[in-house]
Amino acid sequence: MGTFKKVNNRINTRSVKWDMRHAMFQSDDVLPMWVADMDFKAPQAVNDALIERAKHGIYGYTIIDDDVKDPIINWVAKRHNWKIDKEWLSFSPGVVASLHMAVQAFTEPGDNILVQTPVYTPFYSVIESHDREVVKNPLKQNNNYYSIDFDDFEEKLKQGVSAFILCSPHNPIGRVWKKEELRKMAQLCLEYDVLILSDEIHADLVYPGETHIPIASLSADITAKTITFMSPSKTFNLAGLQASYIITSDEKTRETLNAQLLKQGHNMLNTMGNTALEAAYRYGEEWLDELREVLQEHKDYVIRMLEEHTDVFSVTRPEGTYLLWINCSKLQLDSKGLKTFMNETAKVGLNAGIDYGDEGELFMRMNIACPRETLEEGVKRLIDAAHNR
Structure with a gap:
């Protein structure tokens, strides 16, 4: 499971997720948990194949x-x-x-x-x-x-x-x-x-x-x-x-x-x-099976923590994907206010639900495909923001 625990620095790698934080959230202090890519390295067999191919040089x-x-x-x-x-x-x-x-x-x-x-x-x-x-x-x-x-x-x-x-x-x-x-x-x-x-x-x-x-x-x-x-x-x-x-x-x-x-x-x-x-x-099959175990743990952790420690976030329990759909209606904010709350108070960069259609106006989408350390920090920020609103 070491592949999925390690925190990899993606800043200055032209990462959409990390290097577009200011453009997306008007701040470099936001923890990005939005666009659907993972903060995990690809299977070693993939990296080895790419390195071997690059050695050919043509x-x-x-x-x-x-x-x-x-x-x-x-x-x-x-x-x-x-x-x-x-x-x-x-x-x-x-x-x-x-x-x-x-x-x-x-x-x-x-x-x-x-x-x-x-x-x-x-x-x-x-x-x-x-x-x-x-x-x-x-x-x-x-x-x-x-x-x-x-x-x-x-x-x-x-x-x-x-x-x-x-x-x-x-x-x-x-x-x-x-x-x-x-x-x-x-x-x-x-x-x-x-x-x-x-x-x-x-x-x-x-x-x-x-x-x-x-x-x-x-x-x-x-x-x-x-x-x-x-x-x-x-x-x-x-x-x-x-x-x-x-x-x-x-x-x-x-x-x-x-x-x-x-x-x-x-x-x-x-x-x-x-x-x-x-x-x-x-x-890549063994790597994928380990990933699915990690995502299951992450999903259960986020849902449990938000339900036990806040009264404003309600998570749709997913059956697939590494994305969580979070109902934030109890914050009593409109979609613009919800974005401001996430960006400036919680400092967590999530996808705004309104972008998925009017039905998502009071929701946010969270990407949990990240190391546990990153996940726990993101959840802590959400809980602290809910208490300090």
């Missing part, structure tokens, strides 16, 4: 061969019980980039695209920047547990929706969708001829007792109507290396998507991303 154009594809196929089969074919794979620098290209390839300006709010903030720009319309299916909240409003879901599809961007596991609320939920959403999309764009970047990060099920794995009909977006970037903290893949079973759909990728110049991975992806999926 970084020309790089192919994606079976040595990269086979570990992906094996990983998805072993970790997610889904058998995919090599031909189904396409590649891009990241899931968000892939979503942008899918929206351009399969929808038209003015089309409606469904999302389930509150939801990962780039989904909005993925839709709106291409002159498509966001249609919301707000998730229902009851006692800090979120569920799908299927009546509203179907009603929105009836009104005309071209595509549905599914977040699975869901960011920011941490739901790992059950098979029955996935099947019902998929069947409705089939009924109303809606393409499913499934962002499954957090697929590997689920807690004990939970199982991530790729929605496309449910049946051949659903597979054909789904484009699945995955990456080792969240799992192994590789986001800066920009390597992701897309799984599309339907040949015509895949050809259309690949044409769009080529049009945008995204038909290969960078050399180091290619190397890291292969090493992570070949040798």
Whole structure:
């Protein structure tokens, strides 16, 4: 567990999380627990592979061969019980980039695209920047547990929706969708001829007792109507290396998507991303299992401390991801006041819930993928701020 205990200094490494503190929070004293990358080093096997590749010293154009594809196929089969074919794979620098290209390839300006709010903030720009319309299916909240409003879901599809961007596991609320939920959403999309764009970047990060099920794995009909977006970037903290893949079973759909990728110049991975992806999926499983134990401990610690030592913070217990969705409504502040409280009083840099949709106005999102020392300091700051408000 030493990898996950060590505090690594990320300042002056061009880290978005640490070196943009002043730009984001107007202070360098804020403890950053926001953007979804981890303060842990990647698996040693990944670092060794990158170092060995760098020794070669030549970084020309790089192919994606079976040595990269086979570990992906094996990983998805072993970790997610889904058998995919090599031909189904396409590649891009990241899931968000892939979503942008899918929206351009399969929808038209003015089309409606469904999302389930509150939801990962780039989904909005993925839709709106291409002159498509966001249609919301707000998730229902009851006692800090979120569920799908299927009546509203179907009603929105009836009104005309071209595509549905599914977040699975869901960011920011941490739901790992059950098979029955996935099947019902998929069947409705089939009924109303809606393409499913499934962002499954957090697929590997689920807690004990939970199982991530790729929605496309449910049946051949659903597979054909789904484009699945995955990456080792969240799992192994590789986001800066920009390597992701897309799984599309339907040949015509895949050809259309690949044409769009080529049009945008995204038909290969960078050399180091290619190397890291292969090493992570070949040798990173033990590291990941240790990480999940650490995240489970961290999650339980934060929830216990905030519930026992404050009366203003209530945490949605996540089933997946390393993100906590914290209800701050009892502070009786609006979204602007809540940001000020976190930045200036607590001095903890969190993601503002309002950025995930109006439903998140009185929430904050907290990243717990950090050493225990950092986590405890962040929790202490929140508790002290709650007492001194």
